[in-house]
Amino acid sequence: MAADATRPGAATPMGTLVVRRTIRAPAARLFAAWTQPAQLKQWWGPESVVCVDAQIDLRVGGRYRIANRLPDGNILWIAGVFEVIETPHRLVYTWALEPIAGPPERVTVQFKAQGQSTEVIVTHEGIPSVPIRERHELGWQGCLDGLAKFLQSGAGGA
Numbered sequence: 294m295a296a297d298a299t300r301p302g303a304a305t306p307m308g309t310l311v312v313r314r315t316i317r318a319p320a321a322r323l324f325a326a327w328t329q330p331a332q333l334k335q336w337w338g339p340e341s342v343v344c345v346d347a348q349i350d351l352r353v354g355g356r357y358r359i360a361n362r363l364p365d366g367n368i369l370w371i372a373g374v375f376e377v378i379e380t381p382h383r384l385v386y387t388w389a390l391e392p393i394a395g396p397p398e399r400v401t402v403q404f405k406a407q408g409q410s411t412e413v414i415v416t417h418e419g420i421p422s423v424p425i426r427e428r429h430e431l432g433w434q435g436c437l438d439g440l441a442k443f444l445q446s447g448a449g450g451a
Contacts, residue, residue, distance in 0.1 A: 310417045310429050314437040318444045320404035320411045324381035326440060327402060333359070336443035339435020353378055357386065373397060388417070395421065413437060 316323060326332045330347035337344035338361050345368065346360035358372045370391040377385035382404055387397035398419040405412040415433050420426045 308418065308420045308426070310415075310420060310426055310433070312415045312417075312430065312433040312437065313412060314441065315407065315410050315412045316437075316441045316444060317410045319381075319409075320406045321381040322444065323404050323411050323413060323440070324384075326443065327384065332443075336439040337361075337436060338439065339432050340438070342432075342435070351375065351378060358391070373400075377401075413440070 326336065328349060328351050330349050333347045333349070334344045337347065337359060341364045343362045344359060345362045346358070348356075348358045350356050353375055355375050356372065357375065358370055361369045361371065363369055372389055372391050372393070373387035375384065375386045376399075377383060384400075384402045386400055388400045389395075389397040396419065398417060398421075401414075401416040401418075403412075403414040403416075405414065415437070417429050417433065420429060
């Protein structure tokens, strides 16, 4: 079964969030699910949020945009630029809500192989406030729940 832990602790600044989940799948499989729009749309977002569009230009300097339909029907766009791509081990990208109102945040996703499983570590930095950090924590935990279910259901392929 997947295990997750959030590590706020003294070593993690308040503007930084780390969420971890071990998922029974190879790193390459998880990386593909994270970076291919057709797959991302099937699992992205916490429960009650539906990913209705995903655009990914997977190259350093390439942009991505993800549309989340919230329970009230509103669409929330998340967008950014890929800064580091180390297939299938690490992604680093900026993160901002559109329209962009302030400096972008930064997300690092690491895929660390552990036998037949992979630990997915999401580090979200530059979070401007405690309430936003709390929303991101719920969102990332929900995303990792959805990713694990997607792969365990067999819908994620091999």
